Each structure stands twice: as structure tokens, then as C-alpha cells.
Amino acid sequence: MDPSLADKIAFFKRIEATQNGDENDDLGAEEQEKRLKSQSFHPITSRIASLINVASLNRQYYPDVLRRTASDPNTVTNGNGETILFSTPNEIHYTEPSRLTTNLVSEGNGGEYILTTTPNDNRESSMGFLQDAMDSVIPETTNPLRRTTHPPSSLFRSATTSQAVPSPSAILAKRKRSKPVKKVPEPQQIFKDLRFYYIPNDDVNPARRLRIAKALEYGATWTQNLADATLIVVDENLTYSDIKPILDSDPMSSQKTLVNARYPLECVTRREVFSPKLSIEQGLFGVPGIPQKSKEPDVTHPASHDSNLSLQVKSRRKDLPAPDTPRSTDTSQRSEDIVRSSHPEEVDPPMETLGGDPKKPPSQSASQQRTSQATTHDDALSQCIGEIRVNPALYNELEDDASVASGDDYEDVSDVGNTEDEQPRKKKVSRKGFRSDQKNPGWQEKFKCMKGGTVNSKKENPNAKTMELLEAWKAERELQSDGKWRAHSLRKAIATLRQQPTKVTTAAKARLLPNIGDDIADKIHEIVQTGTLRHLEEALSNPDREVLSVFLNIYDVGQSRAYQWIAKGFRTLDDLKAKAELSANQRVGIEHYDDLLTRIPRAEVEALGSCVKKTAKIIDPKVELIIGGSYRRGADDSGDIDMIITKPGTSTTQDLVPFLNRLVDTLTGEGFLTVALAAHRDGSSIGSSKWHGCCVLPDSAFPGAKEDYRPVWRRIDLLLVPETEMGAALIYFTGNDLFNRSLRLLARKKGLRLNQRVLSGLGVSEGRDERKIFELLGVHWREPHERWC
DNA sequence: GGACTGAGCTT
């Protein structure tokens, strides 16, 4: 990798740090687990649905209470006379669930915790449709692959937006870090006559430096004197209270426009200095905590700009609402508030010219090209941001790109002089103390991933309804053979939505948000307008979807087999047991279907862990076992239990295989381990590293009252990790998945590679120290409970 | 048009 490239990459990261948006806080490692849950429930009637909510809660901890034989799924007939199978317990035994329910409900009311129970919410929200769907029966549609056609406007839009004026950023990017700012042609200098004051007002932070440079390119003047400023640009991690002291130094500050760092960039994108006032935009570009009062004198330029005329060039990625050109019609968009600019006549320079491709050596590696391009276009830059922002707080302290780029000197990471980049850890949404175990004190901290702990983030999220439906839609996509990436995109979009401080009510506004494209923007609009999602309802009415959902929740059953079975006409778990060719693991999955889908209370995770540790200690007292996964992140319940097995002095997993064999044998003999699903390759070469199976907590170790004990099969994963790889292993097995993927993506961008064993590349090789890996990646340390992205 | 994390284990 060439250093300059790394430099650019580093730049982007910084930017990320300042862009707080990000999609965090929600599913992650557990994402998969929850996904399963939500899939398995799809109330058929609202009445049942209401019961299910209660039931599902109970189910979390007391599967038996409402267990129904997995092999006897309920079925109902829809309006078409078609039989629909569903996995929801048809018999909700209310027998004294009160106590249990109360307990759980209280947790749900506790605050953020609600997020961890989204599956319940989903069910709740989806029942309405299902009901409708059943009543109105829509024959068919069902081809999962079937795609929605884009409304004409969408096409139109993209066509007009794909062109853009050559971005000066290209120039900027190429100049590396040289100071001279090349301004764009006069007419394009949208910030001309405007004086920006930044907070912090320096360019120490690479991200800010880049932003400032861009502002200057477009004619802005960077002033060091607050009193002289016409626009105050605040780093996104700062809240109004943070900057209040600074503002107070200028008596006129209250008359000036206060915007976050994203605003100027958006102006550049739009090629105009628009007013940040609009409610939604205030949420997008405002400073958190800003008093409602005055603030917002119109500093924007009079529409005198060419930008409003010939330069109506939209960024190719996000169109901006054009007040004058209401997007007309189309089937799906009957709303009048949807306004998208559309100036077909505007023919802009081809994008290619922006990338500077001509100069690019054809020999460049694909990755290099990708990066180069990204660095050459402002949009590309934002894009990159969006990509990385998967994990915003990650980059909070990146500093000088140069140092980072060099690969070997990451000292910069440590110095972290950018306090402003530092997420204000101060304000934490304090969670009720119902589960105030000392271990949990901070699990709500996961919200730190979120924007300065502002508004949203709780169930009263202004976009809650929209998120619920999109979540349901995402679940449907996950059932489809080609829905993996669509679901992934939806997940990111939902995360973006979750962070919006105000309700996103139009497609146009939604479209401006990262990770939300035309499709989802339209869906958001549909939800806001109609309260439903037509496609979702149709999907739910597909008689196959419930069967699919049940099948996919079987361990060791994926899309391939699920579809094959459905093609063969199998509809129930009984059908499978009787007619399908099942692998041993699938048999286990079916036999213990309910158990394996039941959440494991934290207390039980601990109890299970203790059982393993106890036996392990007898076999080899020097071996160390650590419970990872969501438990390590502080979760109140987990989908399974993950344990890392290590021992001082070990350098290969092989060193631990003998121990594992004895451990498994012993635990199996005790009756603790009940079955092996995937065992390590015995005696095989390197690589042997894991053992997956099931276990049951012995009644003697049950943390609750004896009479409440029920043997429940749990999934347990044992991981062999030599001491030399503990750091990388901990990161990986602590998750969550989004966090891990972000890190790996980041590593790759830095020319490194991260897997569960080591961070390597560019002469680097670190697997032992978790913190060291963070440092090498230029990522601020994050405690396990802060890794819910 | 391609990427989207990166691997281990089973069949």
C-alpha cells in the first residue's frame, strides 16, 4: 500500500469520527439470534398477537410454560382457504405468568432495554398487517425474488443526479496535505462572503482540516475571530452546552447560525447554501441541545447563486428537495410533500472526470483504485464515511493521517489530542436499576455509540413506527434467497433512522440520510403516509413464509435446505422428521427447537459458565475460561453461551486440544454436555479451534427456585485460543458483529487484516493484546459493553 | 457491475 493512500484512508476515518450519525445500537452479535426470534413469531390475529407479546416475554425465560410441540405447529386458514403454518404458540398458558411477566415488563419499561426486545415489538407491529393481509388475501405475489419496480421518478432522479460538477475535492484529495487551497470557479463558490468559525477552531483534526479546506475551496473565509463569523460550525460530537462557554464570548453569537459540521458539506453537495432551519434539517444539521429560541437568523445567501439556477446539480448520491419541482406522482408516491429536484436538462460533466481516472495508472490494484476514487470525490468521501460509520465512535481519536499512514507509527493514536473528537462520555442515559448488577452498570452505555446521547435512542424514538415496519420488512428480506444484502442494507438504514432526532416524514428528506436510498426513502414515506407497507403485507400473506421461517430457525438449516424442503411440500417440523433427509444436527435442532430459540438469562449464563469452569479447573487449573459473546458485553440475556478457553504459555490451539478433549468427555459424562454439533478437527493440523454443542444446566446449579427449574437445552460454543491470540479472539468473540465487521473493514482500509486470530499486514502482527490491536487500528479503546453498534 | 468480515467445520 502506498503511504499516500493510507493517508487518505486515515483522513476518512477522522471524518467518521466527527460524523456522529451511525448505525449502532441495535442488534449485533445477537442480531442473528434476534433475527431468528422475530422470524418465528408472526401473530395471525391481533387478539392472538396481544397474547403473544406476553407469551414471548415469558418464553424468553420459561420456554416450557408456553411450549408447544415443535412438531405440531399451529395452522390457520387464511381468507384463501390456504393453510398457514405459524410457530406461535397457540396455547398461551397464563398460568401465573404474572410474576414472570411483571419482571420482564419492568425491564422493558426500564428504558433502552426495550431495544433488546425488538422482536416482540416487531411482532406487535406486524400483526396488524398480517390480519389485513389475511382478510384481504392477495393471491400470490410471493415470488421472493420479485422486485419492486422503481417509480419513474426514481429513475428520473438518478438520471439527473448522476451527473455532478467536477468536485474540487478531487483536487483536494490529490494534493494530499498540501496547504494551498484551490478554490473552485467563482460561480461555484457558494460560501463566498461567508465567514466560518469552527469549534474547535483549528485544523488539528484531519477530518476537520478536510472540511475546512473544502469550505475554503468554495469561497468561505475561515475566521479566527468568533465575533467576525457569520456561520459557526460545530463538530458533531459537541452539544450546545459544550460550546456555550465559547459562544458567550461573543455577544452576537446568539444571532448567528449554528450548524454542525455536516451542514457545510451538505451545502457543497447541494451546490447551494440552503437554510438549515427546516425542522428536519435542523435535526440533521443542528447542534444538539441548542435552545429553541432565536438561533437561526437566516444567514443563507440570497438565492442569487447559480447553484439555484444552472448549478442545480445534485450530488449523485442524494438529491435534495427542490421546493419548486414537486415530484409528481407515481403510483407509490402520491404525496405532495415529496419534492425532488429534477432538471433533466442539466447535463453535467461525466463523473469519470471527477475521479481523475485518466491519470490513474492502469496497473493499480483494485483496492487502490477504489480508494483513490473515493478520495477524489467529495461524494465518495461521504460515501466512505457512511461505510465506516457503521462504527462511528471507532475513529474518534484518529489524528494525523500521516502518522497513521506510515503504518508503523501509530503513536499518533495514543496522543489523541483531539478532545473534540472524543465522545463526550459524560452524559449517559442512566438506566433504571432493575437489573442493577454491578456488571450491568454500564450496559446501557451501548448508547454511547449514539449521537451525543441526544433525544432518540429510546422507544419514544420519533421514528419508532417507521423502524418497526422496516424491521419487519427486513425480516421478510432475510427469508428470501436473495435478500441477504437487502436485509443488510435495511439494517443499516434502520440504524440511521434510529438516530434521527426528529421524525422523517418525507422520502426526500429520508433520501438525504446515509444508507437510505430511493427504495427505502419511498418505503419510509409510505409508512408515514399509510401506516403500512404494502410489500410487507403481501409478503406476510405468502403461505410459504411462515413455513420458511420455522425451517430457517432450525439449527443447521439455511436457505438452501429450507427452500428445498418447501419445494418438496414439507410444511411442518413433523413433516421433516418423517420425510426429510436430516443431518444429525438438524435432528437436534428440530428435537429441541423451542429450547434452542429461548433466550438464556444472564444468571443462567453465569451458572453454565461456572459448571464448565469448575470441571476445567479439575482437569487443568492453569487453563482459563472466559465467557464472551453478548454476556461479555453485559447483556441481560443471551442466545447462547460462548466460552474462550486459553492457557498461559500456549501458542497454538493444538496446545489446548488435549485439554478440550478431556473437558468435553468429562462434561459429557456429567450430563452437562448433551450433544456435539461441530467439534474441532481432532488431531488435525492447525486450525482446530472450536467445539459447538449443547448443554443443560443441572438442577443443582439452577440459580432460581427449585420448583422453577426446567432442563433447557442451550447452545454452547467453546473456543480454543492460544495465549498469543487472545486479543484478537476476545475482540471477535465479544462482538457485536457490526463492531467486528467495522474493525475488519477498517483494518483492510489501513492495509491490514484482522481476523479472530491476529491483526496483520504492513509488518504488523498482533494477536495477543486486545488493546494493542485497537491502538494499531487507531481506534479508541472501547469496553465490551460499549461494543453494541 | 461489484463489494458488503473472515473463518471453521460438515457433507
Place this chain on the structure above:
DNA sequence: AAGCTC
């Protein structure tokens, strides 16, 4: 190599 899992 495909399929499933984390």
C-alpha cells in the same frame, strides 16, 4: 465446493 454457523 457448497452450505451453515459464528
Place this chain on the structure above:
DNA sequence: GTCC
């Protein structure tokens, strides 16, 4: 699905 979104972004490059």
C-alpha cells in the same frame, strides 16, 4: 439495498 446502498454506495462507489
